[in-house]
Amino acid sequence: MLSKHLSTRLRTATPRRLYHDESFGYRAPRSYQFTDYTSAQLANRSENAALLRYVDSVRTHGHRAARIDPLDLIHRMEVKALDPHRYGLYDDEKKYNVNGIIWTNPKVETQGENQDEWWTLGEITRHLRSIYVDKIAYEYMHSPSKSERLWFSHHLEGNASSPHIDQRRIHGLLARSEVFDNFLQLKFPNLKRYGLEGGESMLPALDTLFSCAAHASMSNVIVAMPHRGRLNLLTDLLAFSPTALFHKIRGGFELPEELGAEGDVISHLTSSADLAGVKVSLLPNPSHLEAVAGVALGKTRAKQYSLLKTSPDDCMLGDRVISCQIHGDAAFAGQGVIMESLGLSNLPHFSSGGTVHLVVDNNIGYTTPASLARSSQYCSDVGKMINAPVLHVNGDYPEDVVRAMEIAFKYRQYFRKDIIVDLLVYRRWGHNELDLPGLTQPLMYEAIAARRSVPQLYEQRLLDQQTITVKDVTEVRDSYKAFLNDQLSQVDGFRPSANMLQSQWKSMVWPASPEANDNPKDTGVDVDVLKSVGQASVRVPDGFAIHPKLQRHIKSRLTSLEKGQGLDWATAEALAFGSLLQEGYDVRISGQDVGRGTFSQRHAMLVDQAKEDTIVPLNDELKAKGKLELANSSLSEMAVLAFEYGASWERPDLLPIWEAQFGDFFNGAQIIIDTFISSSETKWLKQSGIVMLLPHGLDGAGPEHSSSRLERMLQMSNDRFSSSETKPNINMHIVFPTTPAQYFHLLRRQMKRNYRKPLIVAGPKGILRLSAAGSSIDQLAPGTAFQPVLLEDKPVSDPKRIVFLSGKLYYDLVKERATRKLDDSVAFVRIEELSPFPFNAVAEVAKAHPEAECVWVQEEPRNQGAWSFVRDRIEDVLDGRRLRYVGRKESAVPAPGVGVLYKKQQADVLAGAFKGL
Ligand SMILES: Cc1ncc(C[n+]2csc(CCOP(=O)(O)OP(=O)(O)O)c2C)c(N)n1
Ligand SMILES: [Mg+2]
Structure with a gap:
């Protein structure tokens, strides 16, 4: 038991978080609290407890019955919890005071302003079902925050969210996406384009988010996304030139050749566009699904930090920049980095004020159906680790998708936390267009083949409503096709350009350019x-x-x-x-x-x-x-x-x-x-x-506290193997x-x-x-700088042996040399920078002592450490002399876990360095 005194002190201690907030300029987001029930409302809730249980039940379980799955693959059971009879409520005509139980007024912002209002049970049921058991399914009742739960209830039940639906805009986005996919299929039938067919609603979803961000006067949206529909997003909303894309598809460079870059595949292309004042940037990403998630968070946070410096004092975290992450269902449920990044989302050093996650959920990953790809019902369930609310929405209904996205944005704005929109769609073709999905999912694909496309279904709805005419439809589709044809005709004259040294990078130079100053001669300080x-x-x-x-x-x-x-x-x-x-x-x-x-x-x-x-x-x-x-x-x-x-x-x-x-x-x-x-x-x-x-470094700590696997880092270096080759634009410095x-x-x-x-x-x-x-x-002090190679303060004038090495073993070797009285026979050369390899400095030492034997000493096992990296490179400057290896023999582990073994091995390494002298 804690003493009373200590427990009081613990409770009243300044929250540790504060230092994070104050010391480097972080500004905590505003916190939003929903007001509590009034005493009259509490009394009414108690009086109508059965109704309250029913209403809360619909809020909690409505998603289990909602019509969110275009293919109806989710086997819905009857949801008994949605039956009012189970709560003793039988009479549909009976009127109830709903004040404090359901929300009816879209205008009121606080609980207390609500008035008594009498609704029949039938009206209540119809109202609730129209919200919770329709094309959007909500999961928010798991939130431990009363404010968040109340905010959702209020927002949804009071119909506070009725965004302006621009049907023509939605139609344009869907129709152009379809035209684009068909165009690529026709012109490049052997291309893996990861088309958006079946998931076209992703575009109105993102369009909504971008326009919400613009309305909120944000300056940036940072987007991370995988392969599916990436080209559709790039070429339509993000202004990526189709000509550039076609050039790339034909095997051309997406970057200016003279920069020496090696480029990437089409499904990793990027772009940024100014959309009504907000800059939307799609980050590049590797094929490793979801790896970009943390990168997007870091980029977003850093951008906000920069912007906050120049923003008024009332500008808070998340006001200016938002991160939007798009995921596939299989990757979202399967990749651990999602769990790790969600874990960062609300930490003071890592939060960027809430990410809007959009899962393009086609219930399949490659050939693996959802039933084998996750242990949870929804792919979004991982979000519950941070109690993130989830909106599941049926992708066949683009207007509901727009609604869901707008609510998600609003939630993020109020609470500055992550929210997930699970967009349920289907994938019309295989994983890519060259795949045969029928090999593994014959029934699913029979069902998909029988469906009219999402753009066509929506088009038909608008035609039926007479919102658009057949002429409009033809105009949208034909003009986009003509545009794409025109873009294709310009491919031959296309030359890629690059603008990597813009805005904050303006003062930097390109590392491969002659202006790049590799090793400033003076990094000293007064x-x-x-x-x-x-x-x-x-x-x-x-x-x-x-x-x-x-x-x-x-x-x-x-x-x-x-x-x-x-x-x-x-x-x-x-x-x-x-x-x-x-x-x-x-x-x-x-x-x-x-x-x-x-x-x-x-x-x-x-x-x-x-x-x-x-x-x-x-x-x-x-x-x-x-x-x-x-x-x-x-x-x-x-x-x-x-x-x-x-x-x-x-x-x-x-x-x-x-x-x-x-x-x-x-x-x-x-x-x-x-x-x-x-x-x-x-x-x-x-x-x-x-x-x-x-x-x-090895110090007896066993297999897993000894090695940073230097060999792996070195293996990734693009350094040249010989000084006779041209100096590369090194990819990373390893020291x-x-x-x-x-x-x-x-x-x-x-x-x-x-x-x-x-x-x-x-x-x-x-x-x-x-x-x-x-x-x-x-x-x-001034005039000093990093030395890629360190020679000894007191040079050995005529060494019999030159020992090349890296790292802390040096200090043990110096001691051992003194003990063995070999100070005049052995010279140590510390290679402090391994990549890029300091050929000149090493060559100089070698040349100065042409008769000396050259050895490399390391404490790491022979298959590890720097040996395989340095061997060719040192020998390159030895003019025919061989470099002898001294160190541990090959091993499956970086270091043994047995103390006596470690000591013996270490002593052998030290002895080996002086053997024969
Ligand atoms: C880490 C990783 N593992 C495996 C793959 C190979 N792969 C590419 S796409 C894909 C399926 C992705 O499914 P999902 O996330 O549902 O997206 P979808 O393709 O259905 O849109 C797989 C397994 C990969 N790219 N990255
Ligand atoms: Mg999928």
């Missing part, structure tokens, strides 16, 4: 500035009680700064962060427990022992222009890394860092590295300054720094370059505080 930043980084305001154990941390930092010697890793990092903040850059470091640091080394965030208040001295004490955001994240790797990566697309003025708790755990985010970080530039011309900090000063310069170089490039850091664990690894302040 010593006085360093000292003042360092002092501020551990300054604690009066009255703020830090943990007594932290005094040592503070003292050692201040002492090292004073002496100008022995700066440790965390100090170098604080100096890099602080100096960048002073120069106007923002820094965001995200990951698990980054505030304190996994190894209790960082302490960039301090916690008051009495109140649990939090401060970030680099913000509070330095008062720089830039802000340091310490985003302690949820326990996710994929979505969080994706998020930071998305932010890096948006903000070249931000140093975006993702830190793995231990390097090993990055592999949960491998997809993001493969398909975004290592390849976005060559696929989509997207630069990113993302930094991945991956604690790496294994061994001193705090090197780390300091790497962080600063990341921002001081005139372009942005991902940086992968095999980071320290054991050497975080190792005094032998300490740096002097002079190594951070």
Whole structure:
């Protein structure tokens, strides 16, 4: 049991969230509270408890009977809960006071304004069924928030939502989509286009969202979507040139050839368009379904952050930018990153004020029917982990789709949380147009083949209502076909263009251009500035009680700064962060427990022992222009890394860092590295300054706390194998720094370059505080910079052996060499930057000692670490000398879990480096 005193203190402690809100400019969204029932309404609810149970039952269970499935594949059972008899309500003519039970007035905003109103049971039933058991099915009664539940009831039952339905616009969108799909089918019959046939209502749904955003004076909609109907969206609403598409389909470049990019397939093309003042941007994405989800969130949040800086004080999170994610049903239910991103959606460091999710739900994924693809009834059920409301809507009824989308937008605006629209449609062809769906779904496809298309059904409805004429229909369809034909005729003269250095990227250069400055010669900082930043980084305001154990941390930092010697890793990092903040850059470091640091080394965030208040001295004490955001994240790797990566697309003025708790755990985010970080530039011309900090090194911690799998990162590098080849536009820098000063310069170089490039850091664990690894302040001073290769301070003049290596093993080797009295015989060469490989620096050392034997030493097993990457490259500059391997033998694990085995292996590695001397 907690003491009463402690439990009161816990309750009254400043909410931890506050520091996130205040210290870096985050503005919490407005919160919306529905007013409570009046006492008269409560009395009426009690008096008519049976009616209340019935009404709530329809709200809760109506979706189970609603007509939402165009193919009627969902086997609906009779829903007994919707029968008023079950609640003792038999007389349809009996009148009830509905005040406080159902909502009747669209105009009232608060509960208390409702008046007594008498409705018969028959009227109540008809009213409720027309809402809850029709073409839109609602799931909101699971929400633990009374305000949200009341908001929905009010909104739906009071008919508050009756959007202006522009039937001609809807018709135009549907008809053009059909013309487009038919056109592609005719002209490119062998193309996998992932057409929208059967799901055309996606377009009016998105059109509604975009126009809602424009009406709400938003500036941006960030859209992420998979393959289905992507070309339809691009070419119609998002102004993508059909000529460019046709050129691409014929095998042409979508990007200017001279940029050296390798491009991507048609189903990943992108565009942005200005739609009535709101800029709608469709993000590029890889084939890995849903991987883009976190990227979209990060991009959206970062955009809002930038906009908030220039917006009036009353502009809150989510006011200016909205994220819209489109999903397939199978992917939404199956891909774990969805769960991870939903988990981020309402966290202070990750929320962007609510995403509108649109699931284009054709009840099939490739050949797998819904019944085998998910364990839940609806594909949207994963959204219930955050209690997101869900609107299921029948795609055969585009006007209901528009309505559903409008409600979704309104909900998001009120509550700034995620909402899901499950758009039930069908897929007219196979997974792609070359597939035979009848092989696996003969009955489903017999049913589909018998259906008239969604555009045609809607067209017929409007013709029947005499809203449009046959002439109108012909005009819409023929003119679009003529437009597409005209566009096709222009393909031969088409030349792609690119505008990757627009708006916030204007001050950057293209990394492959001659203006790109790879390695700024000076990333040092004035010593006085360093000292003042360092002092501020551990300054604690009066009255703020830090943990007594932290005094040592503070003292050692201040002492090292004073002496100008022995700066440790965390100090170098604080100096890099602080100096960048002073120069106007923002820094965001995200990951698990980054505030304190996994190894209790960082302490960039301090916690008051009495109140649990939090401060970030680099913000509070330095008062720089830039802000340091310490985003302690949820326990996710994929979505969080994706998020930071998305932010890096948006903000070249931000140093975006993702830190793995231990390097090993990055592999949960491998997809993001493969398909975004290592390849976005060559696929989509997207630069990113993302930094991945991956604690790496064998120290007896066993198979899963030892290795950041450097070999995998290196294998993804596009570096040349030989110095005789042309220098590539490297896709990512991969480093294994061994001193705090090197780390300091790497962080600063990341921002001081005139372009942005991902940086992968095999980071320290054991050497975080190792005094032998300490740096002097002079190594951070003006005129200094990162050194891709580190030679020893005291060069060995005539070594018998040159040991090339990377990383922290260096310090053990130096000790071992001294013990063996081989200081004059062995020279160590630390390769600090592996990719791009520093051919020249390595060649210089090799040439200086033509007789020396050359070995590579690593502690990682032979099939891991940098060996396979460095071997060809070092030998390339050895003029015929061979490079000998010293290290662990091949292994299925990065490190053994048995202590004695680890020690023996480690001792063998060290001994091996000096064997024979
Ligand atoms: C992570 C991943 N696994 C598998 C695939 C192969 N694949 C492409 S589309 C698809 C089916 C997607 O179904 P759904 O999400 O329902 O979208 P639909 O094609 O029905 O619109 C699959 C399995 C992929 N692209 N990504
Ligand atoms: Mg599907």
